[in-house]
Amino acid sequence: MITKIGSFFAGNVDLTDIGFAGTPANDRWLPDKDLASVFSKCEAMAISMEKYGYSTFWAAEHHFQREGYECIPNLLMLFTHLAHLTKNLRFGCGFNIAPMWHPLRLAEDYATADILTQGRIRFGVGRGYHTREVETVGAPILDQEANREIFEEQIEIIFKAFTERSFSYHGKYYDIPPKVPYRGYELENISLVPKPSNLPVECWQPIVSGSDKSLDFMAKHGIKGMIGGGAASGGASDEIVKRWQEALARNGKETELGGDLIIGFPVQLADNETKAINQAREWGEERIKMFGPLGFIPGLTDQQLQDLTDPAKAPLSGLPTIEDAVKSGSWFCGTPDRVIEQIQEVQDRYPGLEEINIGVTNMGMPLKASLEQLEWFGQEVLPKFVSQNTED
Numbered sequence: 001m002i003t004k005i006g007s008f009f010a011g012n013v014d015l016t017d018i019g020f021a022g023t024p025a026n027d028r029w030l031p032d033k034d035l036a037s038v039f040s041k042c043e044a045m046a047i048s049m050e051k052y053g054y055s056t057f058w059a060a061e062h063h064f065q066r067e068g069y070e071c072i073p074n075l076l077m078l079f080t081h082l083a084h085l086t087k088n089l090r091f092g093c094g095f096n097i098a099p100m101w102h103p104l105r106l107a108e109d110y111a112t113a114d115i116l117t118q119g120r121i122r123f124g125v126g127r128g129y130h131t132r133e134v135e136t137v138g139a140p141i142l143d144q145e146a147n148r149e150i151f152e153e154q155i156e157i158i159f160k161a162f163t164e165r166s167f168s169y170h171g172k173y174y175d176i177p178p179k180v181p182y183r184g185y186e187l188e189n190i191s192l193v194p195k196p197s198n199l200p201v202e203c204w205q206p207i208v209s210g211s212d213k214s215l216d217f218m219a220k221h222g223i224k225g226m227i228g229g230g231a232a233s234g235g236a237s238d239e240i241v242k243r244w245q246e247a248l249a250r251n252g253k254e255t256e257l258g259g260d261l262i263i264g265f266p267v268q269l270a271d272n273e274t275k276a277i278n279q280a281r282e283w284g285e286e287r288i289k290m291f292g293p294l295g296f297i298p299g300l301t302d303q304q305l306q307d308l309t310d311p312a313k314a315p316l317s318g319l320p321t322i323e324d325a326v327k328s329g330s331w332f333c334g335t336p337d338r339v340i341e342q343i344q345e346v347q348d349r350y351p352g353l354e355e356i357n358i359g360v361t362n363m364g365m366p367l368k369a370s371l372e373q374l375e376w377f378g379q380e381v382l383p384k385f386v387s388q389n390t391e392d
Contacts, residue, residue, distance in 0.1 A: 001351070004356075005055060005356055006356075006357045009057065009060070012069050012364060013037050013038050018286040018363075020308075023311070026309065029067070030067070048371055050086040050088060054378065056091065057082070057092065063136075064133060092121075093110075093124040093204075094206070096110075096123075096125055099150050100139055103154040104176070107158045123201050124226070125151075126206050127147055129296075153169075153174050157174060167191075206225070206226050228263055257351060257352050258350025258352035259352030262356060262357055264358070264359060267373070269360075269377060276334050277322050288320060339377075
């Protein structure tokens, strides 16, 4: 039963001249002042979410995006600040890109934030998908096998650091600690200082490709899965939810379908479906412009990808539409009552699902529109589900 609803924010600043007929993604270069506005935008959204009883403000770590799409480089610093502007709202790392960190520094920083916020930050890790980000800081992503190997070593190290009084790790990529002299003895173990105050640490990871190998790794380490949000398209297929349930079972945990998952859906509320679709159209198109060339919009042809760079050709290129997303159930558009029905349908389909994310801060969407959607959803949709938790 769904009793918690959060919202996922990729980190876009307010954008103008958007959609297929707008400025091509690679041609956009925003002033520094505009790029830095992401932080005041996060403050305003967090305060609104706190007011209306949302569970978690999820956001993404990204770097070097002068286009204005994903502009938050350090989630833990931001969330520690936002936690001091709110009292109950939790903050989710969706996700810290582990290959761009030293695992001990990520473990330390999370532990510090966990203590300073009294446990209101939710830990999340990912492997990354932007070559410009990951390769620039010296980690592999073009070599997907190396990226996976490094990530898996990092997770082993991070969990050891969280849970063991002292530890060592010697793998292909990390030798922790190195055998060096220190104050009269040879170093053989290391201790994380400080450790998180809330143990065990709940950890989340995106499910994108959903290979059995990745799902089994997550299940083995007790990592929970998020579907939708960021690069992943909204909603979930019955197949991937079932395969996740099977991966959990293979690793000793029986759950109802949807257990240990968060599923995200873009949402646009309006007086009717047609109006909602028309309002969301350019934000959906901007998402395709941003993520299509990165391989996250299935089925695009080479010609369509080329046309995305030409505002005259893109609208005529047969690219996916917001109507397609609504028809597939991956984008909820319409009245509050209709969106309530759609969430209830998800709840019925996945009885183990306890938490969803709604996306009302879609790519390029201005802050004013996002706040209006957060308020409307918070007043008329969210209480239909969150109140169940209070009654129980």
